[in-house]
Structure formats: C-alpha cells, structure tokens
Amino acid sequence: MGFVVLVNPPAAESTGIVCYETLETSVNRHIRRWPLILTTLVWLSCVGCIPQHPEGNVVDDLGRTVTINQTPQRIISLAPSNTEILFALGLGDRVVGVTEYCNYPEAATAKPKVGGFSTVDIEKVVSLEPDLVLATHIHGKTVIPALEEVGLTVFVLAPDSIDGVLNSITLAGTITGQHQQALQLVNNLRTRVEEVGNKTRNLAPDQRPTVLYLTWHNPLMTAGSGTLADDLIDKAGGQNIAYDISGDKAIDLETVVHRDPQVIIASVGMGTGEDLPWQYAKTEPRLENTQALVNRRVYMIDGDIVHRPGPRITDALDLMAQFIHPEIF
Amino acid sequence: MALEVLKDRTVPKTTTVYPLRWRSRTYAIVGLVLILGMAVMATSAIGSTDIPLSTLCQVLLAKLPFVELKPTWASSVETIVLDIRLPRLLLAGLVGAALAVAGATYQGLFRNPLADPYLIGVAQGAALGAVIGFLLPASWQAASVPLLAFAGALLAVAVVYSIARVGKTLPMTTLILAGVALGAFLAAITSYLMIASGDKLHGIISWLLGTFSLTSWWQVTMVAPYVFVGTVVIWLHARPLNVMQLDEEQAQQLGINVERMKLILLGAATLITAAAVCFCGIIGFVGIIIPHAVRLIWGPDHRFLLPLSTFAGAIFLILADTAARTVLAPTEIPVGVITAFLGAPFFLYLLRQKKRAIF
Numbered sequence: 001m002g003f004v005v006l007v008n009p010p011a012a013e014s015t016g017i018v019c020y021e022t023l024e025t026s027v028n029r030h031i032r033r034w035p036l037i038l039t040t041l042v043w044l045s046c047v048g049c050i051p052q053h054p055e056g057n058v059v060d061d062l063g064r065t066v067t068i069n070q071t072p073q074r075i076i077s078l079a080p081s082n083t084e085i086l087f088a089l090g091l092g093d094r095v096v097g098v099t100e101y102c103n104y105p106e107a108a109t110a111k112p113k114v115g116g117f118s119t120v121d122i123e124k125v126v127s128l129e130p131d132l133v134l135a136t137h138i139h140g141k142t143v144i145p146a147l148e149e150v151g152l153t154v155f156v157l158a159p160d161s162i163d164g165v166l167n168s169i170t171l172a173g174t175i176t177g178q179h180q181q182a183l184q185l186v187n188n189l190r191t192r193v194e195e196v197g198n199k200t201r202n203l204a205p206d207q208r209p210t211v212l213y214l215t216w217h218n219p220l221m222t223a224g225s226g227t228l229a230d231d232l233i234d235k236a237g238g239q240n241i242a243y244d245i246s247g248d249k250a251i252d253l254e255t256v257v258h259r260d261p262q263v264i265i266a267s268v269g270m271g272t273g274e275d276l277p278w279q280y281a282k283t284e285p286r287l288e289n290t291q292a293l294v295n296r297r298v299y300m301i302d303g304d305i306v307h308r309p310g311p312r313i314t315d316a317l318d319l320m321a322q323f324i325h326p327e328i329f
Numbered sequence: 330m331a332l333e334v335l336k337d338r339t340v341p342k343t344t345t346v347y348p349l350r351w352r353s354r355t356y357a358i359v360g361l362v363l364i365l366g367m368a369v370m371a372t373s374a375i376g377s378t379d380i381p382l383s384t385l386c387q388v389l390l391a392k393l394p395f396v397e398l399k400p401t402w403a404s405s406v407e408t409i410v411l412d413i414r415l416p417r418l419l420l421a422g423l424v425g426a427a428l429a430v431a432g433a434t435y436q437g438l439f440r441n442p443l444a445d446p447y448l449i450g451v452a453q454g455a456a457l458g459a460v461i462g463f464l465l466p467a468s469w470q471a472a473s474v475p476l477l478a479f480a481g482a483l484l485a486v487a488v489v490y491s492i493a494r495v496g497k498t499l500p501m502t503t504l505i506l507a508g509v510a511l512g513a514f515l516a517a518i519t520s521y522l523m524i525a526s527g528d529k530l531h532g533i534i535s536w537l538l539g540t541f542s543l544t545s546w547w548q549v550t551m552v553a554p555y556v557f558v559g560t561v562v563i564w565l566h567a568r569p570l571n572v573m574q575l576d577e578e579q580a581q582q583l584g585i586n587v588e589r590m591k592l593i594l595l596g597a598a599t600l601i602t603a604a605a606v607c608f609c610g611i612i613g614f615v616g617i618i619i620p621h622a623v624r625l626i627w628g629p630d631h632r633f634l635l636p637l638s639t640f641a642g643a644i645f646l647i648l649a650d651t652a653a654r655t656v657l658a659p660t661e662i663p664v665g666v667i668t669a670f671l672g673a674p675f676f677l678y679l680l681r682q683k684k685r686a687i688f
Contacts, residue, residue, distance in 0.1 A: 116524075119524065216531060216532060217543075218532055218535075218542070218543055219532075219535050219540055219542035219543060219661060220542065220543065221531065224660075242659070244659065245659060245660050249660040249661075250535070250540075250542060250660050250661040251659055251660060251661070252376070252377045252542070252654055252658060252659045252660070252661055253413050253542065253543055254376050254377050254378050254409050254413050254414065254654070255377045255378065255658065255659035257378075257405050257408050257409050257413065258377070258378040258405055258409060260405060285412070285545075286408050286412045286413060286545070289404050289405060289408065290405075
C-alpha cells in the first residue's frame with residue numbers, strides 16, 4: 001500500500017495526516033522494500049513538478065538535526081521572518097499559527113496567534129496540532145525544549161546575513177517539500193543581490209560613505225557587526241560607523257558625533273507610524289554639524305524589512321543602496 | 330547594635346567636646362567639594378573619543394567671558410565636550426546628590442538602615458508613569474515620559490502618605506508597609522504594560538535600569554532647581570533629624586514638632602528623588618549605600634552626614650556614569666548596573682574594615 005501512496009503523492013496529501021500515519025506503519029512493515037521506495041523517491045525528486053517528500057534528517061540553523069518524515073501540512077511560525085518565508089514559498093494555506101507580530105503579508109494577520117515573539121503560548125501551539133514548528137534563535141533555550149517535550153517537530157531558521165537568508169529559504173523549501181519554489185525564489189533574490197553587489201563591490205574605501213543605522217533614539221541604538229543591517233550596509237556600498245560594536249547595542253552619542261556619519265538611516269515602524277528615531281536624528285542639535293545633517297542625508301527605512309531575515313531583505317538592500325549611493329542606483 | 334551606636338553619637342553633647350571631630354568633618358566637606366570639582370574636570374576629559382587635555386582646557390576657557398581664543402579644534406570636539414559630556418556629568422552629579430541626600434533623610438526618618446529613597450513608592454510610581462509615557466502616541470513621548478514619571482512618583486507617595494496617616498500622626502511602620510504594598514501593586518501594572526509594550530520594551534528597560542545617555546542642557550536646568558531647593562531644606566533640618574533619632578516621643582518632649590518635621594522631610598526627599606529619576610530612570614544603590622558609607626567613615630551626625638552624603642553621592646554617580654560610557658565604548662552600559670557592580674564591593678569592604686576596627 002505504501003508503494004501505491006508514494007507513486008501518487010498528491011492523493012496522499014489530500015487525505016491528510018491520518019493517511020501518513022498508515023503510510024509510516026506500512027513502510028515499517030514492508031521494510032524490505034526500502035531500496036525500491038528510495039529509488040522512487042529519488043526519481044520523483046528529479047521529476048520536480050510533483051511535490052517531493054522531504055529527505056528525513058535536516059540540520060537547522062542552530063545545528064540541530066531534525067528528522068522530518070512527511071511533508072508538513074500544519075505549520076506554525078514563531079517569527080515574522082519565518083511567516084514571510086512560508087508565504088513566499090506558497091505555503092500560506094498550510095500555516096495554521098503565527099505570532100502577534102506577523103503583519104506581512106496581509107493574509108498572515110488572519111491566522112490564529114500563538115503569542116508574542118519570545119512569549120509563546122505552548123498550550124495554544126499544541127492545540128493547533130502542528131506537524132512542524134518554525135522557530136528562531138531566541139527560542140533556543142526555553143521554547144524549543146518545551147515544544148520538543150510534547151513531541152512536536154521544531155526547526156530553527158536563524159540567519160544573520162543576506163547569504164544566510166537565502167540559505168534559510170532553501171532549507172525551508174527542503175523541509176516543506178517546496179524545493180522548486182524555493183529554488184526559484186532564491187535565484188530571484190540572488191540576482192537582485194548580485195545586481196547591487198556588482199555596482200558596489202569594487203568601490204574604494206573612500207567611495208564608501210560612512211553610515212549610522214539607528215534603530216532607537218533613547219538610548220541611541222544601532223546595529224553593529226554580525227547583524228543583518230550591518231551586512232546590508234556593507235553590500236549596499238557603505239561603511240557602518242558601529243563596526244566595532246557587535247550585535248544590536250547602544251552607541252554613545254559622543255562616538256556618533258566624532259565618527260561623523262555621512263548618511264543616517266533610521267529604522268521606523270511603518271505599520272505603527274512611529275518614526276521617532278528619524279525625527280530624533282533630524283532634530284538633535286548635537287548632530288547638526290555631522291555631514292549627514294549638513295547634506296540632509298537622513299533617511300528612514302521600514303525596520304521590518306531590515307531586521308526580518310526574510311524574502312523582503314532584498315527590498316531593504318535596494319533601498320539602502322539608493323540611500324547610500326543615489327548617484328549609481 | 331547599630332542602633333546603640335546611633336544613639337550613642339547622634340547628639341553631640343557640646344561643640345567643645347569633640348573639637349577634633351568637628352574640624353576633621355569640616356575638612357571632609359571641603360575636601361569632598363574639591364574632589365567633586367576635580368571629578369567634573371577629570372571626567373569631562375574622558376570618553377570614547379580621545380580629546381587631549383590641552384584642547385579640552387582651551388575649549389572650556391574659550392567659553393569664559395573676556396577670553397578670546399581662536400578655535401584650533403574641530404567643531405565636533407566642542408559639541409562633544411560642551412553639549413554631550415558636560416550636561417551629562419552635571420546631571421549625573423545632581424541625581425547622585427539628590428538620591429544620596431534623600432537616602433540619608435529616609436534612613437534618618439525611618440531610623441532604619443534598609444531605607445532608601447525608593448522605599449515608599451517613588452520608584453514604582455515613577456516607573457509606572459514612565460511606562461505609560463512610553464505607550465502614549467509617539468509625538469508626545471519626549472515630554473510625557475519625564476512628566477508622567479515625575480507625577481507618578483509624587484502621586485504614589487501622596488497615596489501612601491494618606492493611607493498611612495492615622496488622625497494627625499504618621500506611624501512610620503505603617504508608612505513603610507503601605508509603601509511596600511502600593512509599590513508591589515504599581516509594579517504589577519508596570520510589568521503587565523511592559524509585556525504588552527512590544528517593540529518599545531527596549532526603551533523602557535533601559536529607562537528602568539537608569540541611563541544618562543542623551544542628557545542635554547535643558548534637562549539639567551529642569552532638575553537643578555528641585556535638587557538645590559530640596560537639598561537645602563533637608564540640610565537645614567539636620568538638627569531636628571538628629572534629635573528624632575532618640576525616639577519620636579522624646580523628640581516631641583524636647584520641643585520638636587515631629588509630625589511637621591516628618592511632612593517637611595518626606596516632602597523634600599520625595600520631591601528631589603522624583604526630580605532625579607524622571608529623566609534618567611531608576612538608578613539603584615546610590616541612595617542606600619552612600620549614606621551608609623559616609624556614616625561608617627564620618628559618623629551619624631546629620632549636620633555632617635547630609636552634606637557629606639550629598640557631595641559623595643554626586644562624586645560617586647559621576648564616576649559611575651563615566652565608567653558606564655567608557656568601559657565598553659563605543660557602546661554603553663546602563664549606569665544602574667555600574668552603581669551596583671562597583672558600589673557593592675566597595676561598601677562590603679568598608680563594612681568589613683569598620684567591623685574590625687569598631688564593632
């Protein structure tokens with residue numbers, strides 16, 4: 001029976017989870033047929049147009065080996081970036097739960113909420129009966145053990161660079177059986193990254209404007225090395241003035257004045273209409289004599305597209321490139 | 330044991346009995362004022378940006394009237410010294426002074442070594458006010474956070490005061506208990522609002538830990554009058570505060586209007602604490618440790634304890650804030666972290682030293 005199901009996967013998918021359980025037990029029973037089944041699997045994945053089965057053991061972004069036996073049908077996303085990736089892979093229908101912060105795409109807001117970002121309601125997650133939970137690095141110590149305790153499959157996507165985002169999208173495609181969509185999406189995104197990279201790669205250091213990326217104004221918060229924003233600034237042809245700070249941290253106003261950024265990019269919450277950091281940067285009298293203010297180069301960018309390691313990262317890259325190098329973009 | 334020592338020394342019998350003591354304490358005050366001045370000078374030369382001492386002196390001299398100096402320095406240097414470092418360390422000094430003298434006052438009033446300026450709800454009231462301020466529409470935030478923090482602090486203490494008041498008297502134990510209970514209640518609301526605050530959480534936490542980042546001159550000029558007036562009022566009541574160390578009843582019999590004294594001192598200490606925390610947040614530890622350290626070194630006479638605490642608090646917080654902005658430069662640490670990290674071991678050391686010598 002297992003063989004029949006495998007040859008005709010779409011039928012299996014339409015019948016849902018129960019069918020997969022039967023599939024698994026029957027596979028166990030007919031253990032001698034493994035070589036045949038595997039060959040079929042490999043052949044199917046070469047065909048490409050039929051949704052493939054995920055390959056079993058996959059290593060996630062935290063280095064955990066996660067075993068996924070069946071194509072996940074009920075997926076919960078614990079991070080806005082994961083939600084965006086899932087929808088971009090055409091998996092919107094299979095998403096059964098998201099966080100309160102998942103505001104993109106529009107359709108995601110209608111999904112059941114399983115809590116905030118770090119405050120996950122485990123009970124709610126369990127009640128939605130997911131067969132895959134997509135977490136991120138902040139869930140590592142607390143939420144993931146709790147979810148595994150109740151027998152859920154948790155996979156972590158936690159990229160901290162543009163390349164990492166592309167890799168995560170590929171991984172997400174692999175474990176959800178959307179290889180083809182992932183491949184297409186990643187190729188698109190990579191082309192756009194390359195387009196920007198081609199123009200900025202060979203810029204001499206003095207052609208790279210110094211950039212202050214401001215995430216909050218009181219205290220002044222910036223994104224140092226090892227963050228997505230830092231990678232974006234670099235790829236967009238700028239130099240982050242917070243090069244010696246690692247991660248998202250406060251930066252001394254004195255340092256900002258001294259390093260005299262040529263461009264200030266303030267992240268704002270477009271959805272909430274809060275542009276406080278941008279307002280602050282434009283009006284702070286002590287920044288008045290920095291090159292950025294003298295030349296009126298204080299820009300705002302939607303913080304969501306910069307900080308979320310999702311498919312919109314290239315939108316952020318394009319915008320950053322325009323801000324930093326208006327003459328070539 | 331501590332109380333016996335307190336009783337022993339609080340009321341100096343006459344000025345002639347301890348002439349040496351008097352003189353050394355007066356020297357101590359003068360010394361601390363000098364150290365304060367030097368601390369201001371020295372710390373304005375320290376920061377994430379290297380500014381040579383000569384340049385620093387020139388920048389400062391050029392600001393004096395009748396001094397004509399041709400600027401040989403970049404305009405950013407002037408901004409850094411005059412508009413970033415100076416207001417910041419002056420506010421740190423004011424807040425340190427306010428918290429320390431308020432702490433000494435509370436400890437004296439409550440005759441309790443565990444008392445600190447946040448004992449009867451100031452911190453929790455200010456925190457709730459500030460968090461509400463953070464949650465208000467963005468355009469109001471700059472003004473609403475300090476304003477609501479100030480109002481929240483005063484309101485919380487006013488409520489505690491009116492709850493604890495029995496007829497015309499104010500039992501101090503009831504006041505503490507009411508303060509602790511209301512504080513817990515307000516903290517619960519604050520915690521809930523923080524959980525619900527989403528992406529503003531970082532700003533809130535940083536405020537709650539206390540930070541002088543982004544201090545500008547207008548904040549200094551707002552806080553200074555409260556601190557000056559409040560501190561002077563407290564200093565002037567040092568003698569009655571000494572007498573009140575005996576016992577409230579005895580103090581009353583000795584001609585002190587105890588209830589009025591409590592109201593004035595509580596009011597002044599609360600007002601300067603509220604003014605201190607409203608811009609920079611809840612900076613812990615200064616208010617409890619500085620008065621104790623001063624008491625351990627120079628004795629419990631409030632006529633000296635209060636001014637010495639004021640200056641020591643200012644020096645301590647200026648140094649702590651300098652550490653906060655330079656240790657991990659160019660990033661910053663909340664100053665509250667530094668005050669506890671540096672202050673606690675120093676205080677334990679003092680405690681140990683004195684324990685060997687006196688107790």
